[in-house]
Amino acid sequence: MLKFTEDHEWLSTEDGITTVGITAHATEQLGDLVFVELPETGAKFSKGDAAAVVESVKAASDVYAPLDGEIVEVNDAITADPSIVNSDPRGAGWFFKMKLNNPDDLTELLDEAAYTASLD
Amino acid sequence: MTATDDLLKTPLTDLHVERGGKLVAFAGYSMPVQFPDGVLKEHLHTRAQAGLFDVSHMGQVTLRARSGRFEDAALALERLVPVDILGLKQGRQRYALFTSPDGGILDDLMVANRGDHLFLVVNAACKAADIAHLKANLSDDCVVEELTDRALIALQGPAAESALAALAPEVAAMKFMDLHPVEILGADCFVSRSGYTGEDGYEISVPADRAVELAESLLANEAVRPIGLGARDSLRLEAGLCLYGNDIGPDTTPIAAALTWAIQKVRRSGGDRAGGFPGADVILTEFETGAPRRRVGLSPEGRAPVRAGALLYASEAAADPIGEVTSGGFGPTVEAPVAMGYVAADMAEPGVTVHADVRGKRLPVRVAALPFVSPRYKRG
Numbered sequence: 001m002l003k004f005t006e007d008h009e010w011l012s013t014e015d016g017i018t019t020v021g022i023t024a025h026a027t028e029q030l031g032d033l034v035f036v037e038l039p040e041t042g043a044k045f046s047k048g049d050a051a052a053v054v055e056s057v058k059a060a061s062d063v064y065a066p067l068d069g070e071i072v073e074v075n076d077a078i079t080a081d082p083s084i085v086n087s088d089p090r091g092a093g094w095f096f097k098m099k100l101n102n103p104d105d106l107t108e109l110l111d112e113a114a115y116t117a118s119l120d
Numbered sequence: 121m122t123a124t125d126d127l128l129k130t131p132l133t134d135l136h137v138e139r140g141g142k143l144v145a146f147a148g149y150s151m152p153v154q155f156p157d158g159v160l161k162e163h164l165h166t167r168a169q170a171g172l173f174d175v176s177h178m179g180q181v182t183l184r185a186r187s188g189r190f191e192d193a194a195l196a197l198e199r200l201v202p203v204d205i206l207g208l209k210q211g212r213q214r215y216a217l218f219t220s221p222d223g224g225i226l227d228d229l230m231v232a233n234r235g236d237h238l239f240l241v242v243n244a245a246c247k248a249a250d251i252a253h254l255k256a257n258l259s260d261d262c263v264v265e266e267l268t269d270r271a272l273i274a275l276q277g278p279a280a281e282s283a284l285a286a287l288a289p290e291v292a293a294m295k296f297m298d299l300h301p302v303e304i305l306g307a308d309c310f311v312s313r314s315g316y317t318g319e320d321g322y323e324i325s326v327p328a329d330r331a332v333e334l335a336e337s338l339l340a341n342e343a344v345r346p347i348g349l350g351a352r353d354s355l356r357l358e359a360g361l362c363l364y365g366n367d368i369g370p371d372t373t374p375i376a377a378a379l380t381w382a383i384q385k386v387r388r389s390g391g392d393r394a395g396g397f398p399g400a401d402v403i404l405t406e407f408e409t410g411a412p413r414r415r416v417g418l419s420p421e422g423r424a425p426v427r428a429g430a431l432l433y434a435s436e437a438a439a440d441p442i443g444e445v446t447s448g449g450f451g452p453t454v455e456a457p458v459a460m461g462y463v464a465a466d467m468a469e470p471g472v473t474v475h476a477d478v479r480g481k482r483l484p485v486r487v488a489a490l491p492f493v494s495p496r497y498k499r500g
Contacts, residue, residue, distance in 0.1 A: 031350075032160035034450040035423050035457075053479065055425050057159040057450045058350050 003106050004115035005066045010090060013106060017073075020066055021094040022054070022085065025119055031056040033082035038074040038096060045069065045098075047105075052095050054085070067105045069098040130176035131271040131331040139339075139346050147244035149177040152348040159350035163452040166317060166355055167493070170277035171347035172338055179247030180267040180325055183238040183254065187261075193238050196261045197231065200253065202374065202397045204384035208233040213299045213312050215382050217374055218253060223402030224370035225377065226253065228362065232299040232312065239299070239310070241272070241323070243364045271331035276321035276355075278496065279343035284311075284322055287337060291322060295500035305333060317352070318359025318495040357458055358451045360417060360490030366428055367415060367446045367460055373403055376411035376462065378490075383407075413443060414468040417488035418459040418476075425450045425457040426476045426485060432463055433475045436482045442467055445476060451492055458492045459485070 008026035035055040045065035052063035085093035127150040141152030185192035194205040203216040213232035227246040232239040285292040299312035307330035315321040432443035448459030475482040
């Protein structure tokens, strides 16, 4: 099941690995992305740490680690072509995969209905 | 999104909302930062076809000599700008700078000779101060009047000529920096062949109550799209044009800002009307000695944009900065990050590599010749 943060990240967990991206709402707010900086594989983050950077023509924004954990894989395709994040934010435009310190923390996050409601 | 109540509106604000513009506060006005196309597409559209920009927030000011003679108004204004105003021919416009007693820049502006008077266009954020400055210094000789009943529309890009000529054929014959009175849709406009994107195009001063009709007529042309402040900023940056408050200001002299071309020979040492403007001693000395730092183009070597405020260092390990980025972002036309900033004079040559601090990392940045995109003005 997809989970969401109030900072507009989505999380999808399968076989103990959590994939993280930014929501379509976030990409609409940011506009066309021209640069993405991803974390190193093996980097450890606490919830709320700046883990990645996205830049549009106008401005730079941080993407936060949604929960405590370690980066196990990053999506180099979006570094090469940041527009993938705009065109397919929930699919090919994923940012990184994490091994969470405490998978139970996922229950703290929003479900899709609650996230959608938070946008109003 | 709608305009916030305490912000000023332009005659085109409602049209921007209707067209899906995302409005933000800018210099006290509610202005569109982008339309549904987004900054990237708006930028590229302006370079390929034509963009329509609302620049009504800028100040439009007339300066008339009490004697009624153009020459007296021109000589009066020359007391405040290091620019040849007397030599400006009727129907011609020129870039100018208000300077301070210590040689800094108080604002940049456009000045046109409209026959019996001067017509000035000044920055929105500076207009109240500019008008006060003009009145305080020139009122004995001139009447200074802000034209509050006019809008200003910029039409920029290679299709600007055909789009505007469809409404007023005579604009096709105008050359870069001409400013002519033109009747458009029955409204008394004054049109200059100028702009701030590096593209050919026009700025149209139109009576406020006719502005929506003119904008809609231009937007009915499929080559013309509405463009927001976001693309205006990336276009002018690629064109190497200074943004007042970022790239130039009270702490930058015209020499440091690489705007020496704006000071004609007649106002420099040895010229017929040398000096006589605020800060002349500092500025004319710097003509001889050079400024300690200079505005340059900056090409980041990687893909990461280097933004305003990033400090520049001579090397990866150097302790003290040798300069600072004043404008930076991604250049959609050059498809790479572009920036401008100030570096120590001995590092101001194109090809020199400096290092910018971006989020704690030192990224290599090459000093580059400006502009990043060659202008396509119709010089005739």
